Amino acid sequence: MNDSTTPSTERDDGIRLQKALANAGVASRRVSENLIAAGRVRVNGEVVTELGSRVDPDVDLVDVDGIAIQFDQSKRYVMLNKPTGVVSSLKDDRGRPDLRRYTDQFEERLFNVGRLDGETSGLLVLTNDGDLAHVLAHPAFGVPKVYIAKVDGRVTPQTIAKLTRGIDLEDGPIAADKARLLDASGGSSLVELTIHSGRNRIVRRMLDAVGHPVIDLVRRQFGPLHLGTLPAGQTRELTTVERGALMTLARQAAEPSGEHQETE
Numbered sequence: 001m002n003d004s005t006t007p008s009t010e011r012d013d014g015i016r017l018q019k020a021l022a023n024a025g026v027a028s029r030r031v032s033e034n035l036i037a038a039g040r041v042r043v044n045g046e047v048v049t050e051l052g053s054r055v056d057p058d059v060d061l062v063d064v065d066g067i068a069i070q071f072d073q074s075k076r077y078v079m080l081n082k083p084t085g086v087v088s089s090l091k092d093d094r095g096r097p098d099l100r101r102y103t104d105q106f107e108e109r110l111f112n113v114g115r116l117d118g119e120t121s122g123l124l125v126l127t128n129d130g131d132l133a134h135v136l137a138h139p140a141f142g143v144p145k146v147y148i149a150k151v152d153g154r155v156t157p158q159t160i161a162k163l164t165r166g167i168d169l170e171d172g173p174i175a176a177d178k179a180r181l182l183d184a185s186g187g188s189s190l191v192e193l194t195i196h197s198g199r200n201r202i203v204r205r206m207l208d209a210v211g212h213p214v215i216d217l218v219r220r221q222f223g224p225l226h227l228g229t230l231p232a233g234q235t236r237e238l239t240t241v242e243r244g245a246l247m248t249l250a251r252q253a254a255e256p257s258g259e260h261q262e263t264e
Contacts, residue, residue: 013054013056014054014055014057015054016052016054017032017036017048017054017062018032018033019032020055020057020062021041021062021064021069023057023071024057024069024070024071024073024240025240026069026240033051035064036049036050036051036053037049037051040064040065041062041063041064042062042063042064043060043061043062044060045061057071057072058071058072061251063248064244066248067247067248068244068247068250068251069244069247070243074108074128075128075129075132076106076110076126076127076128076237077125077126077127077129077132077237077238077243077246078102078106078125078237078238079123079124079125079126079225079235079242080099080102080112080123080124080125080126080234080235081121081123081124081231081232081233081234081235082099082116082120082121082122082124083121083232083233084118084119084120084121085097085119086098086099086101088112088114088115088116088117088118088124090103090111096118099112099124099126102126103126105235108128109128110126110127110128111127111128111133112124112125112126113125113126113127113132113133113136113137113222114198116219117201119217120218120219121216121217121219121232122147122217122218123220123225124219124222125222125225126235132250135250136222136223136249136250137198138198141249142196143196143222143223144194144221144223145194145219145222145223146192146193146194146219146220146221147192147195147203147217147219147220148182148191148192148217148218148220149190149191149192149203149214149216149217150188150190150214150215150216150217151189151191151212151214152187152188152212152213152214152215153187153188153189153211153212154184154187154188154189155181155184155191155212157181159210159211159212160179160180160181160191162210163175163176163207163210164176164177164178164179167209167210168209169205169209171199174195174197174199174202174206176206177194177195177196178192178194179191179192179193179194188215191207191212193207203217204217223245224246224249225238225242225245225246
């Protein structure tokens with residue numbers, strides 16, 4: 001029996017590192033060998049350059065160029081561009097359109113990471129990875145989210161400054177991490193807000209508090225994920241790079257305690 005304290009790279013069990021990387025979709029086995037030889041691969045925080053090194057995919061933490069590698073092929077990560085009119089629930093007790101129309105497309109039992117209210121569209125992550133979902137959704141993690149809001153009225157630079165400086169709401173003060181005025185023409189404006197708070201409907205409440213009620217709200221970014229050109233109501237699997245970016249964030253986060261759900 002192997003000593004469980006001995007790194008897998010120094011044992012005879014496990015599989016060759018280049019094979020593990022190829023199986024994870026990082027690159028072909030030949031290219032993976034080049035990555036290892038170039039010192040771009042780490043196992044449990046240590047650079048590994050020996051091509052004969054072995055890893056246990058269930059135990060060892062591997063990264064390439066600082067991006068974590070996901071070996072568990074049973075985990076699925078899907079991006080959804082949630083349209084308005086759909087609630088962020090897998091079973092709505094009021095009979096409204098819910099997320100089952102999207103999760104039912106997959107064999108795995110997927111659930112949503114966080115929430116968007118029924119009238120907010122944009123990026124939602126669907127997954128069966130509970131550990132990752134907990135880290136990403138918990139407020140202590142502070143994952144940034146970027147929204148584009150069409151609001152009533154002409155927003156001024158002074159209002160943008162107020163949003164980043166901080167405003168008082170009924171449940172306490174709040175400040176945007178970043179705020180940017182994209183357009184102000186006619187009777188409405190486009191504002192980009194970056195926040196990490198998960199408080200209920202926080203974007204709408206912030207903009208309402210500064211006198212500019214939201215007409216339309218879209219989440220364009222969630223941590224390292226960008227909505228891009230994904231059409232409303234469509235899904236796509238995350239790429240290897242996107243999955244790695246999420247894994248990297250999760251590994252860097254200390255596991256917080258408590259429960260949390262967000263609704264913007």
